[in-house]
Amino acid sequence: MNKFLMIMALFSFLSVWNQAQAQTKFKTVNQAKGLSVGEVAPKFNSSDQENRSFNLENTLESGPVVLIFYRGQWCPVCNKHLAAIEQDLDQIYAKGATVVAVSPETSEFLKQTMKKTGASFKLLHDEDYGIAEAYDVAFLSDEASLNAYNERLGANLQEAHSDDSQRLPIPATYIIGQDGIIKWRHFDPDYRKRASVEDIVAALSEL
Template identity: 30%
Template sequence: MSTHDASAASSIADQVSEFTEGFNARIGADATKVFDDEQSGLRDAGVPASAVRLGDTIVDATLVDTAGDEVSLSETVGESAAVLVFYRGAWCPYCNLTLKTYQADLLPRLRERGVALVAISPQTPEGSERSVANGGLEFPVLSDPGNVLVRALGIQTEPAAGARAVHSDLGFDVADSNADATADVPFPTVLVVDRDGKVVFADVHVDYTTRTEVDDVVAAVDALDAPRPS
């Protein structure tokens, strides 16, 4: 069975469903309802009108690598097209399973196509390093301190107050992981940008338990070089 066939048998959605079943059993009905209500509210509100959309051009940004050094997004991507993955942090199990899946199944396919893969979160460099360790990641994992790029893209949000209270009960707080000590996080988002930085695919997930599947990203990348209809 090929890598692609194996991954198709275990989509991100399938992995999320399996994880959530066990997670909800562990945290109990009350905490589960808090998270369910949060996710329902996010879905009802929908994607912000100001969120990045097709045809937008990504501005360059100063980010921070796992060593704590400043790097520009343009330098990291180089002259290739790129897939940019915005995620909440290493504390988020949905992010971890998504990044691990991207490492296993998406990265090899992007390498074949000469396309860069970069993951970005508001974490400290130490948090980014935990993301790398969690997924054995071999692509750049960068910090966006203060969510400067995320705000420019219109995809900034924060956990609901009730969810943060449950987080605290579970032993952590988002603000402790973020470089600016706030609880601001991006909506999980995947952008495909061409060599000029123009967005050709934008998938913003307001419900953080859902993510962009590998095949959808690859299809968007392949469309970059597809002949345009006359």
């Protein structure tokens, strides 16, 4: 019995130690600052909810790109935001722009977002958080928040993402010009604050 208790204590220690290591390895929500207006937008390749390829550089040839980071299909605020984008999507398209939304979730979960929001634009899988890291929006939540996401909201982050670090993106929105430069951004660590369609259209009108 003592040996069993020692093993359980070891597992508990390793769990706490791994969490501490992750917290020091990855940025917190307040450490992620996001790329600024005027910076070169990192180019990337990805795949959408139907596993079709997407290339940012090629897409910019036809007009500016509205790049939206969202947390996942489990996030009610994200779903409300993407549904609002979809509702007035024609206003954005009228400015010649393409809309894409990026999440660390795999295609199975991207399809759930599509069903919940009615999104007709591309939902992209951010494998290994490469896109979020490039735009400096990736962070690791505290343990209490992660427990809430996984247990109360059914996020299943370790299953839904490409690794088990459970990082998330700050729900930022970027407008990238055809020259590959960031022209506008909405960046706020408060996940409840999102870019409105009106703000996006106004920013596109100034390009």
